[in-house]
Structure formats: C-alpha cells, structure tokens
Amino acid sequence: MLQGLARASLEVRHMRRDAMHGTLLLMGSGETSPTMVEVHRAAISGLGAKPRAVLLDTPYAFQENVAEISARACQYFARSVGLDVEVNGVVAGADWVFCGPGSPTYALDRWAGGSAMADLLARVRAREGVTVFASAAACTAGVATVPVYEIYKVGAEPYWREGVDLLGAVGLNAVVIPHYDNAEGGTHDTRFCYLGERRLSLMERELSVGTGILGIDEHTALVIDLVDERVRVAGRGGVTVRTRGGQSVLPAGATATLAELRELLLGEGRFVAPAVPEVVAAQRTLGEIVEACEQSFAAALGSDDVSAATRTVLRLEEDIAGWSADTEQDDGGPLQARDVLRRLIASLAAHTGQRVVARIVPPLLAVREKFRCEGAYEGADAVRDALAEGGVRVEDTADGPRWSLLP
Template sequence: MPEKAGVLVLMGSGETSPTMVEVHRAVVRRLGRGPRALLLDTPYAFQENAAEISARARRYFADSVGLAVEVASGAGALIDADWVFSGPGSPTYALDQWRASEVGAELRARVGSRSGATVLASAAACTVGVAAVPVYEIYKVGAEPHWREGIDLLSALGLPVVVIPHYDNTEGGTHDTRFCYLGERRLSQMERELPEEAAVLGIDEHTAVEIDLRAETVTVRGRGSMTVRRQGAQTVFPTGSVLGLDELRELAKGVTGFVPAERVAPEAEEDAPSATLAESVHQCESRFDDAAECGDSAALSEAVLQLEAEISRWAADTEEDEGGVDQARAVLRHLVVRLGRLADLRSPRDRLAPLVDPLVALRGRLRKEGAYETADAVREVLTEGGVVIEDTSQGPRWSLRS
C-alpha cells in the first residue's frame, strides 16, 4: 500500500449511486494497483435480501469504480484490507454485532494508525461517533428519543462528535425528517443529553466528508454540505470546502465563526449526474406532462426512455431514499400506461376529419345537383355515427355529438 494512503470517508447517503462514483474513484486511486477491498455487510446482514444487496453493491463497485470487492462480517478480514466499506441498514444492529465481534476495535485501530481507506456511509456512518442515532427505533417504532453508545472512531482524531447522515433529508414532505429522520424537535431534545464536550457532525445526502488522516485535512465533496452543530448553533461547509482537522476540532468545541481557508472544485466526471434519482424522476414526469399538453408524441416517448435510462444507471443503488429504484419503476409503469392512452393525441374531431370532410363535401355536391334523397342518406349515415351537420349561410358545418 502506498505510504500516503490513509483516509476516512463518511457519506450522508448515495454510497452506491452515480452521485458518489467519482468520490469512490478518487479514494481508490490513492491505494495503488490491485487493493484488497472489503465490504462489511453487517448493517443489513439480518435482512432476507442481504445477499441481493451485497451483489448489487459488488456490481456497482466493479462496474463504476473498477474495484473487485469481497464480502465479510468479522474483524479478522479487516486486518490486511486496503479498502473497507460499509453502508446501509440498521445502526443499532451494526453496533451490537461489531461490539460482539471486535469489528469496532479493528475499525478504531485502522483510523488510529492512519492507514488504508475506510469508507462508512448511511447506517454505518451513524455508528462512528461517541453516540449513535437509533433511527429505526425512534422514527419507525416510536421509541422515545435517545442515543446509543457509538463505536467512537473519531475520538482517536480528537473529535468527540456524533455523526448524523441524511442531515438534509426532506422525505417527510409535510413533516420534518431532517437530521436522519429526527426533525428539529427531537434533535434539540437529544442534544441536551450529549456529553458537554460532544458536538453534532451532520452530513447531507449524496455528500461525502473526506478526512485525510495523514495530511489532517477535511474536504467536503458531493452535492450538499457538512454541518458542525453544538446546542443549536451551527457552522455549514458547502461542497468543495477544505479545512484543517485542527480547525474542525475547534469548531466541535464550540468555537464559531470559522470559514474554510479554501474551496476546491469537485472532481468532475463526464457522465456523473447532477441530479439524484428522485430529482430525475420528477424532471421526466414534468417533461412528459409538458409533452402531453402540447401533443408532442416524440417528446412523450423521449421522457419515458430517459426515465428508463436513469433507472438503469441507479440499479445498483442499495439505498431507498425517497422511494429509491422501486418507486422510480412504479412511476415508469405509470408513464407507460399514460403513453399508451395518449398514443394518438389528436382530438376525436381531428381523427375523424379525413373521413367526415369528404362526406360532407359529397353531400353538398349532391344537393347542388338536386340529388336530395341521396344527400339525405349521407347525412343520416353521418348522424348515426355521431356527426351533427348544421347548414349555414357560409356552408355546412359539422361537429361531434357530445
């Protein structure tokens, strides 16, 4: 392993989505050729579809990052791993398992020795502080707001903090789901229960906080921001912000007013999306609606095809933010049904005009020729078909019977 490799990356969400591809690639490049890469499946290992989640994650890293990944659960596998990743699932399940198996101790040793790359996201990121948010128990089961003891990786860096991913979540719509589904009321209550020296480190969705363990720098990458919050007061660092680890320590102690010394442009990738899957779904729906309104059949088809392409890009995503891939597929099915119904966007009158107009003209000629009986027969046929003819001074007009 190259001597310079020593990095801890914390992600707010999107860890196996297109939005984080370049972040992963940048970390892997620091490890040299052929790094041994390990996926810790613990946070979701209890789920019936755990094998499917692992397969999707491995496919994502192989196809998008160029990294062959092994799947493991125990501490022994971590010892000689160059790159270690863990992501979605249950923070509390992961905490219980990692304490029992010494994985927590091995992760602390990796960070303390400033060696290798350790990438922890979503549920796994929740576990790394002095305390952890038991998000499922509070948000979905209804437990009173409380903390669980974390595995505390960051105290080795002088950071007595709790890490809250999904910090800017808006999935609740009509109710507050920021701060990993806690909302302001519950987070404010829980802050009062933290140790005096502890602060909150919030990481937005589709955002990564990269800590260079050797250079002791902190860089915010991705779409959102990193927030350092202490008893309601906060300092926000948008993507591209760079600060020293010592400066982050001061902020965690309550020193406010700091601004980053520099900003860096996020590393670009030509095919890296600027939108999340939920945003892409909304954009495709809007384009479909606009096309339906103006009767543009080609644009209708293009909107459906674009949505299908976006779903394919996000197929390996193991998160389920805002419904995830399954919700996107449901929208796709809905648009396909609508497309079928709108296959011919012309009004009924427009569709019938090529047939009715010649018959009305024929009736007019017959009347001029005095063939009134035949002209009346044409009118009767049209009437039976729902066409109403009105003779005016400007000539005959027709409409469809409502």
C-alpha cells in the same frame, strides 16, 4: 478562529495520491448511487491496481434479502468504481473497507466483543487504508450513536447508544448524523436522520460538554485525510457542525484542517465563507430525475410531440438502470421510478392513435427486452402491463414478441 477554510473542486482526486492511503470517508447517503461514483473513485486512486476491498454487511444482515443487497453493492463497486469487493472479508490489512445502510444498533450489537470493531479502530489510528462508513454505519462513527429504528420506527424515547468512535481516533469529539437534510416526511420533520428538531434538541442536551454534532447531508461526503490531517466536503450538500452555542455549515467543496474542525466542534472556531463562492457541479438524485422527466413528458404530450415524449421515456429507463444498484433507495428508489415509467408509457399509448403506436411500440418493446436480458423481470412485466393499459397486447412467441391493438 477558523482560518484558511476555502472552496475547492468537488473532485477529491486532486488530493495527493499517497495521502489517500489513509482516509476516513463518511457519507450521509447515496453511497451506492451515481452521485457518489466520483467520490469513491477519488478515494481509491492511490491504492494501486488491485486493492483488497472488503464490504461489511453487518448493519443490514438481519434483512431477508441480505444477499441481494450485497450483490447489488458489489455490482456497483465493480462496474462504477472499479473495485472487486469481498463480502465480510478480514478487515485487518484490507486496503479499502466499506460499511453502509441498515440499522446502527444492529451493527453495534454484532460488533460488540468481536474483532471487527477493534480492527476498524486500529486502521484509522494507524492512518492506513480507506475506510468508508455511510448512512447507518456513519451513525456509529462517533462517540455516540442515534438508534434510528428504535426511535423513528418503534417510538422509543430519544436516547443515545455508545458508538464505535472512529472520529475519536483522530481527536474529533463528535457524533455523526447522516441524512441531515432529509425531507421525506413532507408534513412532518424528518431532518437529522429522521429525528426532527424536537427530538434532536432533547438528545443534544444529553451529550457531554465539548461533544459536537457532525450533520452530513444526503448524497454528501466528509472526506478526512488521515495523513495530511485535512477534511473536505464532497457531493451535493454540506456538513453542519452543530454545538450548543450555534452551528456552522461547510458547503460542498469546503476544506479545513482537522485542528480547525476540532475548534468548530468545541464551539471555539468560526466558519468564514469565501469571498467568491465556487459553483460546484451536483449530480441529480433519482427523485429529481423522475420529476424532471414527468415535466418533460407532460410538455411533450401537451404539444403533441410524441417523439419527444418517447425519448423522455427511454431516457428515464436508462437512468433507472443506472440507479439499480442503489442499496438505500432514497426518494423511493428504482421501484417507485419504474411505477412512474409504467404510468408514462400508459399515458403515451393512450395519447396516440394506431399510426403513431406502430412507430413507438418497437422501441418500448426494446426497453422490455433489455429488462428481460438483465433479469429485471418486474420491469419487463411493467412495460408489458403498461402497454396493455394503453390498448396494446404483447404476446411472446418463438420468433420474438408480437403486438396488436386491443379491441
């Protein structure tokens, strides 16, 4: 029977500082988004002032923009988390190691026969350092791996690949499925890392008896304290422990011992919900922020409150900037959000007359100038084009931008 499973604070920083020296952190998604900042900060809180931090680009090294992805990730960890990260540094002896998005099987192929996989296993077995596996990398953390690209993108029949099995080093016989609650498919089932229930059920039958599934929701982390042998669920969603005999869901804030989690994976334990659930604050995803801004914008224009509509546009621009380092870009990511921003600006310009335009164009040009200063020229061009669609011409001069109404 699973005993002692209780709700706790979302912030894992309350765990004992010396325990954080040995941590395995598995993330379902959002690893470089604002939703996971506090989880990252908590994980490094016991590593000292200048921990040696290593980012492995292995899962996405096949992409043409690998350098750009790594740069965004390094920027995120430096600005939001306070980590100076080295790309593809030596794993052995590192205080903190991160591996994230891309292709699980590409990573496995590159690690095969090399020292990185052995070093990753060694640090978990030794209960030393913080090891963060997220998204594609999290897929590899169990005894078997979901070949996401081959099944979902190429159409291969469902099958398993052997995993790195970091969990086996702490006595957990399981496979890890990130993006467990994904709903991008809309009309088709993309839960369970894009497998859907039909394919996951087929694959589940191929697992050996006693092997369970750890399903980690998006923007959610399973934090495993390797020293105290306790686990905690942090973030927006939950962690599903699925076996052939049923499933248990550990919600955000839930804690348990490793022994209790092993029982659940064997189908021998039972999750007992707390009598009084604790409300855990959850940060919104970029997709939810965009949707809320669209609703606020529509309401503001509906009441002819141009000032409120303008504030909504400026607030959305700030949020997009905060999500610009997200390497995985759930819900369409900043690019799709900027498309919405452009549409809102165009709608705002079309809604107003010349008197109001004279009041709102300067702050919008300030947004454009901010994009230009940050090197986000695509965003700057989007603001300019959106203003043009709304009847405002922008010309760059030696004295700065000059605008006028189109005839």
